[in-house]
Amino acid sequence: MTAFSRREFLQAAGVLIVSYSSASIFEPLAFGQGPFDTHASHVDPRQLDSWIAIAADGTVTAYSGKCELGQGMLTAQSQLVAEELSVPLARVRLIQCDTDLCPDQGTTSGSQSSPVNFNDRNLAQAAATAREALLELAATRLGVPAADLTITDGTITAKSDKTKRATYGELVAGRKFNLPLSTTAKRKTAGEWKVLGTPAKRLDMAAMVTGQLEYVYNVHVPGMLHGRVVRPPRVGATLVNVDETSVSRIPGVVKVVVRKNFVGVVAERQWQAAQAAQQLKAQWSGGGNLPAQDEFYDRLRTMKPSRDAFAVNSRDVDEKLAQAASVIKATYQHPYQAHASIGASCAVADVRDGKATIWSPTQSVYPTRNGVAMLLGLPPESVHVIYTRGSGCYGLNAADAVSYDAALLSHAAGRPVRVQLTREDEFRSESYGYAYVIDQRIGVDREGTIIAWDYEAWWPSLGSRPGYDKPGNIITGFLAGFEPERVTAQAAGEVTAFQNRTNPAPSYVAGCVGDKCAGAGTIRSERVLAHNLPSPFFTGPLRAPNRVQNTFAHESFIDEAAAHVKADPVAYRIRHLRDERLIEVVKQAAKAAGWDSRPSPKPAAGGRASGRGIACVAYSGDNGYVATVADVEVDRASGRVRVKRFVVAHDCGPISNPDGLRNQIEGGTLQGMSRAFGEEVTWDDQHVTSVDWGTYHSLPLGFEVPAVESVLINRAGVPATGAGETAITVVAAAIGNAIFDATGVRIREAPFTPERIKALLAAKTSP
């Protein structure tokens, strides 16, 4: 950062920059209103200088509290700044997620999944504020009205006299703006975009493919030691004692660290630390006693305490179901799944002299700063968290936990420590995506129209993101003595407004509360009740949290209803929808896929059956729209399913970078396929048993990769919505529906293993 004193600010230099009306940023930007809003910190988000700096050479430095997680944010945000300031992309330097430099924008979640993640109001508004301020400056300096000025590549020119010109560098010369952010500075519309909206290549791609990019694994601090952790051998076990002599013969071991139930080792070299962690003798008591996995879904129904909530309740569902011409019901089950990042998590900490610096792959630098401060008993302002790239996280993997691990070990060792988790550490104690059991009932009238939809779900949770004050929400904080958020009993209260953020309500219900209906569909008799229960394992957001599970159930069940009344699945969906954008993606996907309009299942074929299925969702109710058609082949003998093609129609409003969007759609779709076919956390009575890539089943690169065809619907006149979690949300249902179309068997439990499909096929053919 430039180190100018106050009197060198532009304003103090006697230049009247711009005067703002009462529409300042102060009021609308109330702090901490929601998880994605900015929070107060020493980097004041209300000040333009917290976001944008212009150097004497015209380079634009932008500061963002949203980080590149592999989803393309670095490039898209740089495009955004380049666009608003009318400079070439190459002249933008983006600094992301450093608590010394960047505003506090909470958590970067959902791979561009939220408009505020994409700085709809913050960084973009700052760039627009800066552009207007620069125009005012130029008007004063060039002696022409601002309306006469035009900007090209960071040079402002008078339209009436092209000799009157000034570059950004000349106008600002490295000084600060000393201006508040303006809410009225005019953003460019999508129709005006020249840099945004183009398929700009990823700015970090060349560094990644040539092995030059620095990841947190590559941070080297002088004097740095290596740490490993020793987690309890059973879920919930507590430490009795540690025999330090068990590792004293290993050369290079510096320290064995114990903090309540947190145990770790520190050594001069990584190999020494790895050996010490493996050989350390520790005695643990209690723990284990886990519920049997094969009875777990059933046990959830009676588990206590239960925190219950209606998303909507028209109070006439039982009555309407009783009046229905026919009623169908089904139960859907979804397992715990892991983030299963390809790299076991790593972080580096340097805790010395009452100060801490953490190089962390966290999605939440400021909350991590607070969590580390609480763990170490330091004031938050003594902790500096620098986001450093990890492997793709897809949500709350062990990035936060390993940051705490490194902080604790460095604090104890008094030297910088790099901590590398093992694959088993990561798989055993990350914060899994939620398991779900979902019961549904649909009543149809004589014409086959749905007249009532009933949904009841049970899902366990423990902890979540630590936020600013709950380090116990993840394993390390918990082991070190902090309490996690636990489910407490709560009866379902009155619904005051329909909100479908986690998609508990199917797209086909009207979502009416009082006389206001906010659902995407038409079904007026609707009841959506979820029971949140205690989990034996830590849980947390995993890409499209809750929505993947709910959408698997809803979109499979609407297909069951269509089959029940012998209706075409596409036409039947549209018949019950009223959200135009959702209807449009369904139509576009069907059209692009050459949808064969007829009821499912397809008339029986030979040993290798083929079929097609569709699923759609209005993600989080209104944060992105997607419909996917899957074409599959099922080998009846083996139960193996081959997906031949996905066609995805996608609407996220104005598209910032179409190639980046396609990359997200393709990756999300195939990740959804992996989750549908193989991924499941397993356990015995003591501990999680899916601990490596032999026991946790991700699709490798060597499978027959289906084509993923994306149909992008680009809407200029609406706000941008999410795009990172939309595509994955519908995949399991689209595949399950295609399997039904091909074979007539309905798979209601993920993952869709060959054994499960074979058993269903066998049950269908046996009398």
Added chain:
Amino acid sequence: MSTINLTVNGHAHTVDVDPATPLLYVLSDDLQLRGPKFGCGLGQCGACTVLVHGRPVRSCVTQVGMVKGADITTLEGLGSIDKPHPLQQAFIDEQAAQCGFCLSGVILEAKALVDTNPHPTDSDIQRALSGILCRCFVHTRILRAIKRYAREKRA
């Protein structure tokens, strides 16, 4: 501890380490290379892949003592940001990465494949990459990039 000589990306190095140390730790901690990465430490995912005498090896389960004097190539040994290897250029052209963590395994296995088989079929590529994970699932682009490279190399 013992003294071990290695040639990495054409440069000679001498390290003084326990010969049982995984090669990956020497490459990333001692030589401070960024290409090979710790994924699983079990030889299951491919993120740590390097070429030893031109053949792909999982450096996380290869003891450094076993590759004394070997000629080792890491991802950064193929090309640079300014002058990427044609295979790396194909990945740039196809924008075939998200987090980029899998690329040592993907690119080096692909290079070894195309070096020995200039006309790889889809199933040849699948077989070569069967031990490699990409958890961002950039599969469609990765396959396109490898085929593009093979095509351009033949031309």
